[in-house]
Amino acid sequence: MEIQNNFKINKINANPIQNTNKTNKPSETENNPEKVMAGLDSLASINRIAVTPKKEDFALNLSTEELKKRTDKDVLVTTEMLKPGAPEYEKLDAGDKEALKHLVKAGKILENIHLKLDNENNIPFKNFLEDKVSKGDKDAEMTLKLFNAQKGMNAIDTESNMVVLAKGMPEPEGKGFYPQDLGKEEFHNILINMLNNGEKEEVAQILNQRSVVVRNGDKLEALDYTEIYKEDFQAMADELEKAAKTSTNQDFNEYMKLQAQALRVSDPMADALADKKWATLQDTPLEFTITRESYDDTFSTSISENPKLSKMLEDAGIRVYAKDSLGCRVGIVNKESTDDLLKIKKFLPKMAAMMPYNDQYEQNIKPEGDSKQTMVDVDLLMLAGDCGAYRGGVTLAENLPNDDKMSLAIGGGRRNVYHRQIRLGTTPEKVQQKLDAVLDPEQHKYYNQEADHWFTIGHENTHSLGPTQGREKLGKYEAIIEEHKADMGSISFLDMLTKEGMYTPEQREQIIVSYAVDNFLKAKPELTQAHRVRSVMQTQFMIKEGAIEVNDKGKIHVNIDKVVPAAQKMLSEAVRVQLSRDVNEAEKYVNEYFVWDENCEKVAENLKAISKKLNGSIETPLADKLANEE
Ligand SMILES: [Zn+2]
DSSP: OEEESTTTOOOOOOOTTTTSSGGGSOOOEEEOGGGOOTTOGGGTTOOOEEEOOOGGGOOBOSOHHHHHHHHSTTTEEEEEOOOTTOHHHHTSOHHHHHHHHHHHHHHHHHHHHHHHHHOTTHHHHHHHHHHHHHTTOHHHHHHHHHHHHHTSSEEEOTTSOEEEOBTTOOOOTTTTTSOTTOOHHHHHHHHHHHHHTTOHHHHHHHTSTTEEEEEETTEEEEEEHHHHTHHHHHHHHHHHHHHHHHOSOHHHHHHHHHHHHHHHSOOHHHHHHHHHHHTTOOSOSEEEEEEEEOSSOHHHHHGGGOHHHHHHHHHTTOOOOOOOEEEEEEEEEOHHHHHHHGGGGGGHHHHHHHSTTTTSSOOSSOSSSOOOEEEEEEEEEEEEEGGGOOSSSOEEEEEESOTTSHHHHTTOOEEEEEEHHHHTTSOHHHHHHHHHHHBOGGGGGGOOHHHHHHHHHHHHHHTTSSOOSSGGGGGGGHHHHHHHHHHHHHHHTHHHHHHTTSSOHHHHHHHHHHHHHHTOOSSOOOTTOHHHHHHHHHHHHHHHTTSEEEOTTSOEEEOHHHHHHHHHHHHHHHHHHHHHTOHHHHHHHHHHHOOOOHHHHHHHHHHHHHOOOOEEEEEOHHHHHHHTOO
């Protein structure tokens, strides 16, 4: 699970313009080259009809004026990863420097896999743009800049607008995971037919985390990521094996080899072994992760709303998983700031003991014993693919593997990775501007950017607490509730952590006020925008409990001592909903507090007035240089 920057705006699934203009879509029926695999004889008979536009069928969607606005440096804000000559890089041993070269090459390969999983037209459209740019087309150049920032043709911005870069080509409902012409109702019906036909194994493959679904006559068929992206995965594995030859840390090298193996074979156990090793890495000079997170698949999460299909799957013993989006992180572990992070570790059992209803479930972290959780703060060379896609926000930290992964079942732990360059991206001037716009001047002294990092530490660790089973039954509300739980845990434990000396009383106040302010958003989200919804829910509840007040000028005042008790109430509710395993309970809970009222609107107006930012972009100068070296 991840958390992002930008007033905690996270990954979003928004399809406000679904199913419109379908007839405008450039179309040509042919075998989709992205999905044709050499050497897969068993798949040769599959009827793989896909809609793949020719280059000349694409057209730019945004006007010159809109493109100029959206690529302005104050609107598309750049965050820079490590540069050539960075001291963090220079002080590495030669073997680790050499290994980094191969790691960024692996990351660059993964970037393309992400693009395919996101939308099968991404790469053809990118090629179209690059061709136009080479002929001097300025609009194409600006469109390409946006494409590279959001890493795809379609993405939401900070004000909840869906940005569509190719004319007549809105975001496909099933992303790149499902056939573009497949709707949810047909998806459900095909699965019902296949189950009636006794095709349990095939259905289970379609509903796992790691397959792209294609049509096969009137059925569907799953192609494992390691099969459909075989060439790319093999090339990545080659790079990881090269890195393992020169990196100076034996544990890291062992992980490299296990991860390479997981890319080469179609076997979830290979992933589990790689994940298990990865989660133990604490004292390594380098950081490399293939991130697998499942926020983007609305087809799987729609199944919980179909009682007939849900019952059939349950009877067949098939669990529904949302599909993984893939990302890649390459960095250098910052030892000093990692030591700060580790201070929370000894309190994890106490936090586990404070979780509501904890006699009713087993937690990843037990109230007694070793927490099996590592944590590192990382200076980044690159965030590629899903975890670096700037879509309203970008990943600030991640706690992996998620509970749907097999490594946890074979006794593996979890690892938190924090992204320094993302967190340090904002300037003090920008922070002051924001405070002037939205926070009671008396309380400016409590706002501290570093406190947002402390809040994030609590958030990530809370992901390792609470119920681990049955959360998928909450369908499209699963992610909202889980992220909400992590936020509320972070605040709930503050008094205990302050008493235990982890935070000073002053730091406690800073965390509370900074959290409350950062929860206000620039625009009303859609219910489909899972990760923004929870911020609105919390603000609504905090106002109801008298913990936050907003005056008629849209200025926030935080009643500091009321925040922790309110958070504890919400944490209880969140866990209760998770334990219910009932999508209707989740819906009721979310609807009760997901209310965008005039308080939210007044603060949003103030935030919009001071920030022109609509999206961001990550620049990776050192990684780009290394990727081009032999
Ligand atoms: Zn999270």
